[in-house]
Amino acid sequence: MTATAPRIQVLDPRLANQIAAGEVVERPSSVTKELIENAIDAGSQRIEVEIEQGGARLIKVRDDGIGIGEEDLPLALARHATSKIGSLEDLEGVSSLGFRGEALASISSVSRLELISNAEDDPRHGWRVVAEGRGMEARVTPAPHPRGTSVGVRDLFFNTPARRKFLRTEKTEFAHVEEAFRRQALSRYDIAWVLRHNQKVIHQLPAGHSAAARERRIASLLGKNFIEHARYIEREAGGIRLSGWVGLPTHSRSQADQQYFFVNGRVVRDRLVAHAVRQAYRDVLFNGRHPVFVLYLELDPDVVDVNVHPTKHEVRFRDGRMVHDFLYSSLHHSLASAKPAESSEERDAEVADTSGASSQGEASEVGAEQPRWQQQGMALTHSPDRHSGAERVRRFMQGYQALHPNHEETLLTPQPSPPSERVSEVREAPLVMPDDDPTAPPPLGFALGQLHGIYILAQNAEGLVLVDMHAAHERIVYERMKTQLAGAKGLDAQPLLVPVSIAASRAEVATAESEQEAIAKLGIELDIAGPETLLVRQLPALLAQADPEALVRQMLEELSRYGRTHQVEARVHELLSTMACHGSVRANRRLTIDEMNALLRDMERTERSDQCNHGRPTWTQMGLKALDRLFLRGQ
Numbered sequence: 007m008t009a010t011a012p013r014i015q016v017l018d019p020r021l022a023n024q025i026a027a028g029e030v031v032e033r034p035s036s037v038t039k040e041l042i043e044n045a046i047d048a049g050s051q052r053i054e055v056e057i058e059q060g061g062a063r064l065i066k067v068r069d070d071g072i073g074i075g076e077e078d079l080p081l082a083l084a085r086h087a088t089s090k091i092g093s094l095e096d097l098e099g100v101s102s103l104g105f106r107g108e109a110l111a112s113i114s115s116v117s118r119l120e121l122i123s124n125a126e127d128d129p130r131h132g133w134r135v136v137a138e139g140r141g142m143e144a145r146v147t148p149a150p151h152p153r154g155t156s157v158g159v160r161d162l163f164f165n166t167p168a169r170r171k172f173l174r175t176e177k178t179e180f181a182h183v184e185e186a187f188r189r190q191a192l193s194r195y196d197i198a199w200v201l202r203h204n205q206k207v208i209h210q211l212p213a214g215h216s217a218a219a220r221e222r223r224i225a226s227l228l229g230k231n232f233i234e235h236a237r238y239i240e241r242e243a244g245g246i247r248l249s250g251w252v253g254l255p256t257h258s259r260s261q262a263d264q265q266y267f268f269v270n271g272r273v274v275r276d277r278l279v280a281h282a283v284r285q286a287y288r289d290v291l292f293n294g295r296h297p298v299f300v301l302y303l304e305l306d307p308d309v310v311d312v313n314v315h316p317t318k319h320e321v322r323f324r325d326g327r328m329v330h331d332f333l334y335s336s337l338h339h340s341l342a343s344a345k346p347a348e349s350s351e352e353r354d355a356e357v358a359d360t361s362g363a364s365s366q367g368e369a370s371e372v373g374a375e376q377p378r379w380q381q382q383g384m385a386l387t388h389s390p391d392r393h394s395g396a397e398r399v400r401r402f403m404q405g406y407q408a409l410h411p412n413h414e415e416t417l418l419t420p421q422p423s424p425p426s427e428r429v430s431e432v433r434e435a436p437l438v439m440p441d442d443d444p445t446a447p448p449p450l451g452f453a454l455g456q457l458h459g460i461y462i463l464a465q466n467a468e469g470l471v472l473v474d475m476h477a478a479h480e481r482i483v484y485e486r487m488k489t490q491l492a493g494a495k496g497l498d499a500q501p502l503l504v505p506v507s508i509a510a511s512r513a514e515v516a517t518a519e520s521e522q523e524a525i526a527k528l529g530i531e532l533d534i535a536g537p538e539t540l541l542v543r544q545l546p547a548l549l550a551q552a553d554p555e556a557l558v559r560q561m562l563e564e565l566s567r568y569g570r571t572h573q574v575e576a577r578v579h580e581l582l583s584t585m586a587c588h589g590s591v592r593a594n595r596r597l598t599i600d601e602m603n604a605l606l607r608d609m610e611r612t613e614r615s616d617q618c619n620h621g622r623p624t625w626t627q628m629g630l631k632a633l634d635r636l637f638l639r640g641q
Contacts, residue, residue: 031112033173034061034162035182040109041157042190045069046197048155051213054200055187060179062162062170070154073125076133079146082121083114083137110157116169117162123155184208188227189273192266192300195220224251224300228264231257232298239301241336244328246305248336253298255290255341256616256623264298270307274321278568279303282330285572286337289484289579290614292621303333327569342613346449346625449610450625453602459594462602469629475597475605477618480587482608484619488579498547499529506542506554507535514559515540517566524565528574532558549577583619 031037038055045053048071058064074082113119114137124132132151163170173179180203191199191211201209211223217238225233235257240249253264267279287297309324323329450473451466462473510518518525518532518540525532531544542554549557557573564571597605609615609624618624634640 031116031162033182034065034179035186037061037065037113037117037159037162038067038183039186039190040113041065041067041159042187044109044157045071045155046190046194048072050154050197052198052200053190055183055202057180057183057201057203059204060173060176061183062173062176062179063160065159065162065183066156068154068156070152073154074121074123074133075125076146079121079123079133079135082123083110083119083135113159116164116166118160118164120158120160121155122149122151124151124153127153129153189266191223191227193268193271193273195223228298228300232264232300236298236300237340239336239340241339243332246303246329246332248301248303248333250301251299252301252337252340254616255287255292255297255621258291258295258297258621260295262296265296266300268302269310269312269321270304271302272312272321273319275319276321278323278326278330279333281564281568282333283337286334286341288572288576289583289619290341290617290621292617295621303329305329330568346610346615448607450606453599453606455599456597456602459596462597462605464602464606466627468627469631469633471606471625471627473606473609473625474618474622475595475602477622478605478609478615478624480583480618481615481624482605482612484583485612485614499531499544500547500550501531501544502542502554505533508540508542508555508558510538510540510562512538513566514562517562521562521565524571525561528561528571530558530561530574546574546578549574552577587619 031040034057038057038061042053042055045067048069050069050071052070054068056064056066056068110119110121118136118138120134120136122132122134129152130150132149134147134149136145163173183203184201187199187201187209191197191209196213196215198213199209199211200207209226211226212219214220214223221233232253233251236251236253238249238251241247265283267274267276267283269276283297283299291297311322311324447467449466450471451464454463454465456475457463457472460474460476462471462475464471464473515534515538519534522532529544529546530542533541533543535541540558542558545552545554545557557577561571561573564573616624628636
């Protein structure tokens with residue numbers, strides 16, 4: 007018996023809405039997001055979100071926006087009905103958050119939804135429309151309501167039990183709802199926000215326009231540590247503006263849970279953006295850690311397509327390469343400029359608070375008459391042979407200078423000896439620093455001594471500075487080598503004795519052909535030997551031992567996806583990092599005071615010197631207040 011093909015038919019409106027709901031209504035948090043976006047688009051100044059049982063029982067969003075008139079209310083729950091776009095031109099330059107006109111229809115098909123709105127100033131006016139998960143004509147009835155709109159969504163997925171059983175625990179679902187609320191509250195500082203769960207206020211955020219108000223909101227939503235360990239960035243070029251906060255590499259997290267990126271006010275998770283951020287943090291972040299940031303990108307709506315995904319989480323830029331390069335260079339420059347000279351807060355107050363109990367007993371045993379260089383439990387050194395510092399530093403750098411024989415400047419330049427052997431007078435010795443006040447004390451202060459041949463102890467205006475001398479020197483050598491490499495004509499290339507043939511896809515071959523100039527600048531000679539064959543004839547000399555096929559494939563993938571590649575640069579920098587590690591001051595190496603001060607000065611001049619090449623911190627500060635708490639002074 008021959009099977010007959012099923013007839014084509016128009017879907018039932020209720021079924022069509024439930025299919026659409028599968029795209030935009032994943033869980034209570036996605037409902038919350040859609041309702042909040044509508045409230046923002048309505049021009050609201052205050053938005054209140056009320057949740058019960060993690061959102062499974064109730065999600066209610068109330069705003070004071072423009073409201074919906076009686077005549078428009080029946081269409082509010084209709085699919086593909088919207089007031090936000092009216093033509094293709096509107097869609098191509100859409101600036102509102104919601105515009106598809108399907109959210110309320112989809113939500114109402116899987117819940118018991120009630121919408122009350124008033125477009126007038128008289129609170130006696132207002133209208134209600136109700137839907138209970140079935141296709142029916144909306145009935146509008148009078149309902150007093152202040153100007154604005156309230157949308158209540160009860161019993162989510164009550165008529166789709168297969169989907170309801172996939173909801174997690176109340177705690178888990180509310181955590182997702184709170185995250186959706188957090189993202190929207192970070193997008194608009196000019197709106198006051200309230201979040202309640204089971205009648206308990208979780209967040210109450212006043213509106214604010216000043217920088218201090220914005221930072222208070224971020225601290226409330228992400229914690230005070232975020233603001234205390236973040237840098238504000240603001241840059242504009244070519245019609246694109248980037249602003250916001252980027253976390254210092256030392257304030258990273260084990261998961262990517264504090265990464266917020268907004269494009270024209272819309273929170274997005276975009277691969278191009280993620281790649282640019284990852285590359286900017288590449289050699290300052292500890293392995294396996296994730297940076298934190300709250301960033302805002304503003305550009306012409308006509309050059310960004312937000313209509314590429316039902317949830318509108320992804321966007322497509324007309325010129326992705328330009329956006330990628332702008333993001334990378336902006337963040338790279340901001341992170342590079344984070345030097346000790348700009349770190350003036352007590353960065354280690356928590357250490358004093360947590361270690362005070364164990365330290366108090368040890369401190370009480372240190373007699374006031376002990377020599378200050380030989381306190382109990384500390385192996386401090388203070389070499390009287392202070393004039394040998396320059397020679398010893400030069401020995402440290404012999405391996406480095408052998409790599410760059412034309413480089414005349416030594417990495418560490420010993421400073422003039424202070425006028426007295428007494429440490430209390432060291433900080434009074436004048437030190438001339440580039441572009442700085444010669445009478446001002448340097449940010450990292452002056453060396454006091456060395457602890458166990460590993461750490462340098464220094465005194466600055468704020469208190470005690472502790473430096474991991476190997477980690478700090480490693481970063482200094484690494485940055486110097488990168489600078490010299492970038493200043494040369496390019497990467498030295500080395501032809502392969504036997505060219506390497508690579509079986510490539512047609513897309514890879516097309517990328518290799520269109521990006522020939524970019525590939526050649528990297529010191530790679532890549533020929534097209536056929537419609538699906540590439541031939542590697544030359545690699546950078548520093549990567550002579552690399553796997554040509556793996557390197558080229560990764561490079562072509564990045565060029566195709568992001569318009570630029572960091573693969574060769576990353577490989578070269580990995581090699582330079584290894585060389586810098588081996589050429590740096592080793593642990594347990596005794597330094598003179600001159601050598602220590604020279605290292606401190608170079609740290610102040612070196613980009614990214616807050617972290618070593620592997621992302622570990624190179625120094626920390628214990629302020630006088632923290633030290634006072636440690637020894638119970640003033641209590």
